[in-house]
Amino acid sequence: MNPGVFHACGHDAHMAMLITVSEIIQRNKVLLKNNIALLFEEAEEIGSGTPPICDALTQFNIKSIWGIHVEPDVQAGLIALNEGPIMAxxxxxxxxxxxxxxxxxxxxxxxxxxxxxxxxxxxxxxxxxxxxxxxxxxxxxxxxxxxxxxxxxxxxxxxxxxxxxxxxxxxxxxxxxxxxxxxxxxxxxxxxxxxxxxxxxxxGGITCNDVELCKKVKSKMIDNGLKDTIISIPPLYSSESFSHFCKKYKCIYAFLGNGSDTNYPLHSSNFRVDLNQLPLGIKATLSYIEAENSILMK
Missing domain, CATH: 3.30.70.360 (Alpha-Beta Plaits)
Structure with missing residues (x-):
């Protein structure tokens, strides 16, 4: 811990969503056709956390990887899910x-x-x-x-x-x-x-979403009542360590809307996560899991 130091990128919210998803997975584990790995990345801020995870994943038969990040440039209540490049x-x-x-x-x-x-x-x-x-x-x-x-x-x-x-x-x-x-x-x-x-x-490589996987997950999100939340956005010129996964696996990197008239950009000392949006991020993540397992979780 570094007192007074604030990365201001929403990673605490990302972990909260993933932990909640893990609890729901546990309740529905008998339905799962595939094992699910939950990836908690260290040192994302300097881009050194993903390569060791990629090395560790070589012992498994990875089908695909999903990531989601809060984004103040996307309006609250929406999920940006591009087919193809999403970050530079x-x-x-x-x-x-x-x-x-x-x-x-x-x-x-x-x-x-x-x-x-x-x-x-x-x-x-x-x-x-x-x-x-x-x-x-x-x-x-x-x-x-x-x-x-x-x-x-x-x-x-x-x-x-x-x-x-x-x-x-x-x-x-x-x-x-x-x-x-x-x-x-x-x-x-x-x-x-x-x-x-x-x-x-x-x-930082190009973060590029797998087109067919995106279509598959969008279809499941629509089935789950999230049709009106799905949008595409112009690809961002910011970069992401998640791109290391994109080089090896079918991937989706989505943005959870955190934008409002009074919000500040990521990494601003005034940035705050809209906690009311986290349930939508959890539902989108569960839709990905359901799509890849052909199941419906409760």
Missing amino acids: GSADINITIRGAGGHSSRPDYCHNPINAVAAIVQSIRTLWVDNIPPDSRTSFAFTKISGGTELNIIPDEVYLGGNLRFFDRSKAELIIDKMKTRISCISREYECAVEFTDTLFES
Whole structure:
């Protein structure tokens, strides 16, 4: 426990729904045709909890996996259940620009990496306009610049980092190649060297729902009186560690509406879970279990 620290993403609500589902499963276990594993993921915030779970699941014959998350951008009383992509993949870009530092009184003796970084940041903005198709469904932002120690010293190197979001890995790889080419050219222009490290595609793959499984679960939800709660939404550019499961199994990742006129976004210190919505999330989860077991639970 970290006093005063609040992740503000609704994970306590997710666990509450899963524990409630486990109690209902226990009451109906004689009806089940398949074993059911309940997955409680640690360290979701940094994306390191899912790979160990994937390793542990290799000993079982996994048919499919369901996940559900509260979402303030979806109106309360609704379940977002997309057929196909629902969340973007993520790639981290790490760049070190190395020049020749010195004293600020004689910048002409130096190759200032800060100047190169300033030019790179501006140039990548035009790269997006001039070279990236508008229908590429990608986004990129530089998110970190670090360099220098004193106001009268030109540093030897500067770190520059950013993050790319995408729905097509091949397009993402092409974009990163274009970025590297332009960054290398600008670095040479400023007589600096450049190093690219750890372009991490594994930090977050595309979260993509299995189409046939979605149709199957939607049908069961309709049977259970939830027809008016089902919607589709434009895929989100945020990323999710659940994507690790999507690479190996048929999956569904659903969003439980938590939105209202006064609600705040996830990770805001003002975000609050609407507890009145949890029964709907439980019913949707039970509909998935019923669909995969061809049963009706009580």
